[in-house]
Amino acid sequence: MSQPLPPNNFGAPNGGAPARPGMPQPPRPPMPNAGGMPQPPRPPVPNAGGGVAGSQAKPPLAKPAAKSGRRSSKKLRLGDALIQKGLINEEQLSQALALQKKSGKRLGSVLVEMHVVTETDIVQLLSEQLRIPFIDLSNYLIDPVIAKLIPEHVAKRHMLIPINKVGNKLTVAMVDPLNILAIDDIQLMTSLMVKAVVATPTDIKKALQDAYGAVAQQDKLMDDLEDIGSDASDDDLSQLGDLGENDAPIIRLCNLVISQAVQNGVSDIHIEPFEKELRIRYRQDGVLTTAMTPPKKATAAITSRLKIMSSLNIAEKRLPQDGRIKIKVVNKTIDLRVSVLPVIWGEKIVMRILDQSSLRVNLEELGFEPKTLERFKAGIASPYGILLVTGPTGSGKTTTLYSALTSLNSIDRNVMTAEDPVEYMLTGVNQVQCKPDIGLTFAAALRSFLRQDPDVIMVGEIRDFETAEIAIKASMTGHLVLSTLHTNDAPGTVGRITNMGIEPFMVTTSVLLIQAQRLVRKVCKDCKYEIKPRAEQIGQFGITPELLRRLDLPHINERNMLFYKGKGCETCGGSGSKGRVGVYEVMIMTERLRDIILNGGSTDDIRRQAIEDGMLSLRESALRKALIGMTSLEEVVRVTMGGH
Numbered sequence: 001m002s003q004p005l006p007p008n009n010f011g012a013p014n015g016g017a018p019a020r021p022g023m024p025q026p027p028r029p030p031m032p033n034a035g036g037m038p039q040p041p042r043p044p045v046p047n048a049g050g051g052v053a054g055s056q057a058k059p060p061l062a063k064p065a066a067k068s069g070r071r072s073s074k075k076l077r078l079g080d081a082l083i084q085k086g087l088i089n090e091e092q093l094s095q096a097l098a099l100q101k102k103s104g105k106r107l108g109s110v111l112v113e114m115h116v117v118t119e120t121d122i123v124q125l126l127s128e129q130l131r132i133p134f135i136d137l138s139n140y141l142i143d144p145v146i147a148k149l150i151p152e153h154v155a156k157r158h159m160l161i162p163i164n165k166v167g168n169k170l171t172v173a174m175v176d177p178l179n180i181l182a183i184d185d186i187q188l189m190t191s192l193m194v195k196a197v198v199a200t201p202t203d204i205k206k207a208l209q210d211a212y213g214a215v216a217q218q219d220k221l222m223d224d225l226e227d228i229g230s231d232a233s234d235d236d237l238s239q240l241g242d243l244g245e246n247d248a249p250i251i252r253l254c255n256l257v258i259s260q261a262v263q264n265g266v267s268d269i270h271i272e273p274f275e276k277e278l279r280i281r282y283r284q285d286g287v288l289t290t291a292m293t294p295p296k297k298a299t300a301a302i303t304s305r306l307k308i309m310s311s312l313n314i315a316e317k318r319l320p321q322d323g324r325i326k327i328k329v330v331n332k333t334i335d336l337r338v339s340v341l342p343v344i345w346g347e348k349i350v351m352r353i354l355d356q357s358s359l360r361v362n363l364e365e366l367g368f369e370p371k372t373l374e375r376f377k378a379g380i381a382s383p384y385g386i387l388l389v390t391g392p393t394g395s396g397k398t399t400t401l402y403s404a405l406t407s408l409n410s411i412d413r414n415v416m417t418a419e420d421p422v423e424y425m426l427t428g429v430n431q432v433q434c435k436p437d438i439g440l441t442f443a444a445a446l447r448s449f450l451r452q453d454p455d456v457i458m459v460g461e462i463r464d465f466e467t468a469e470i471a472i473k474a475s476m477t478g479h480l481v482l483s484t485l486h487t488n489d490a491p492g493t494v495g496r497i498t499n500m501g502i503e504p505f506m507v508t509t510s511v512l513l514i515q516a517q518r519l520v521r522k523v524c525k526d527c528k529y530e531i532k533p534r535a536e537q538i539g540q541f542g543i544t545p546e547l548l549r550r551l552d553l554p555h556i557n558e559r560n561m562l563f564y565k566g567k568g569c570e571t572c573g574g575s576g577s578k579g580r581v582g583v584y585e586v587m588i589m590t591e592r593l594r595d596i597i598l599n600g601g602s603t604d605d606i607r608r609q610a611i612e613d614g615m616l617s618l619r620e621s622a623l624r625k626a627l628i629g630m631t632s633l634e635e636v637v638r639v640t641m642g643g644h
């Protein structure tokens with residue numbers, strides 16, 4: 001319905017503007033007003049907008065508050081305003097007014113029905129005139145938890161929907177943002193300050209359906225769950241191969257939890273039994289928040305259901321188990337890696353969502369600083385040697401490796417991976433799922449790879465001497481080997497490998513580069529503001545002209561330096577940050593670095609040399625992202641705490 005407007009139509013001179021090109025012209029009804037007869041009083045703008053969808057059941061418009069009263073003195077009537085905008089002409093207005101008189105509908109609705117303007121035209125105009133933000137709800141996913149703050153019948157009666165809550169401020173999308181009665185109602189009901197924004201009636205109707213549909217779905221589920229009764233003992237449920245009718249709500253709940261998580265871009269789902277409650281949390285952009293708390297007595301049933309879905313043994317409740325679920329959510333096939341762990345109040349289940357379509361495999365898009373990317377690419381271009389990606393769990397290592405493999409995956413190379421688990425399927429890559437319980441360890445897989453004529457080998461992780469040794473040997477016999485290690489930074493990784501029992505000379509001859517990484521939260525683009533750093537902060541972070549030169553930011557100096565933060569808005573759900581990006585340090589094995597390692601140099605010695613050889617440290621890379629407004633100073637501190 002929202003036709004793109006030709007820009008010149010917005011700035012068109014008053015009156016006389018032709019009908020918008022491309023809009024179908026309705027047949028013209030007779031025009032009683034044509035003879036210069038006095039026109040009937042036109043409704044004021046807010047009413048007109050409010051009535052676009054013919055929401056007649058609205059209470060009469062309350063007296064505008066002092067603030068809007070000031071505005072209304074200057075306010076144009078809807079018809080005039082549309083003419084001024086060049087969206088309609090005098091003739092169309094007269095037609096509409098005539099029709100309006102006959103039908104008793106509001107002018108806005110009539111014009112929309114005549115196809116001379118769209119709802120969006122009117123609402124946008126309204127938004128401009130009233131200086132109330134317009135929100136396009138058509139792509140907006142409304143949180144059922146927020147929607148629930150206002151009862152459905154109230155929301156429907158006033159044609160509004162709550163879309164966001166930050167502190168005690170509730171943002172409400174309204175068809176008629178000047179409906180003070182409705183606003184007062186809601187403020188009383190919720191004890192929250194209402195901030196009105198305007199949206200089209202069609203969008204609001206649809207949002208009402210979606211949001212309260214989801215609320216109803218969830219409420220019904222919870223009710224059904226209560227009905228199951230707690231007499232369904234653990235034993236009964238563990239016998240369930242087939243599911244009885246009592247399980248329908250459990251199945252729906254499990255499906256809802258997963259589909260909601262997938263649609264919201266959640267990375268992990270936690271299902272946690274405690275003494276008095278069952279808690280379900282989602283991790284999104286690295287942060288956990290509570291999604292729902294189903295009745296505690298549903299715990300056993302939910303656990304059993306998820307175990308069945310993951311092909312796990314439902315009778316086994318004392319030992320940890322790992323499984324996998326493959327399901328279709330909104331036409332996408334989603335893989336879930338499931339881990340079940342006995343805890344004192346039951347079994348905790350964590351599901352990692354592996355959304356094939358969300359995999360970023362383009363090295364350019366991960367967030368490497370330009371220079372660092374060059375260094376990394378030079379490493380993977382090497383025909384043999386070992387390349388190590390390090391960092392804590394969740395720092396994006398697997399993503400980096402898959403991206404590197406994708407760029408190496410060509411018809412003239414045999415690419416083989418040993419993984420536990422295989423997280424994403426890469427077409428053209430020979431991926432092996434390791435099974436340590438039957439002896440298929442990383443080391444065992446690697447050993448047979450060597451008889452499979454590989455060019456590139458990826459090993460999920462190096463944890464022990466055996467894997468380290470064979471990976472290094474493979475890299476010294478003409479293969480490019482990629483792997484990960486759980487260490488904090490690149491320089492410290494050398495010590496970790498030698499501690500596993502690998503000789504320093506093996507490290508210096510095989511290692512091409514060691515990369516360390518973290519993920520930082522990005523400042524929300526929609527509520528970003530600038531902060532002038534204090535002089536002592538500049539000192540504290542060691543920002544010198546020399547550093548700025550190394551960061552390739554020669555235009556920044558102490559006077560114009562700025563940092564950024566998010567205030568919190570609808571886009572970012574009030575958190576001030578949205579999405580994440582990687583920060584990387586890439587340490588290349590240079591001749592001088594080799595000498596230092598062979599001479600038993602400390603991690604500090606190694607780091608000093610690496611920086612001298614052109615490495616940007618994790619902290620420096622993060623700082624660069626803060627200086628260019630991608631992340632905040634807080635994130636720099638968070639991810640490189642105590643580090644370098």
Ligand SMILES: Nc1ncnc2c1ncn2[C@@H]1O[C@H](COP(=O)(O)OP(=O)(O)O)[C@@H](O)[C@H]1O
Pocket residue numbers: 267358359360365366367391392393394395396397398399400519580581582
């Ligand atoms: N450069 C990046 N930018 C944004 N998100 C990323 C990046 N790298 C990884 N992620 C996301 O972070 C999460 C953890 O990544 P993963 O590669 O599995 O980490 P690890 O292997 O270190 O545990 C995944 O959801 C992934 O999509």
Ligand SMILES: [Mg+2]
Pocket residue numbers: 394397398399
């Ligand atoms: Mg990983």
Ligand SMILES: [Zn+2]
Pocket residue numbers: 524525526527528566567568569570571572573574576577
């Ligand atoms: Zn924001």
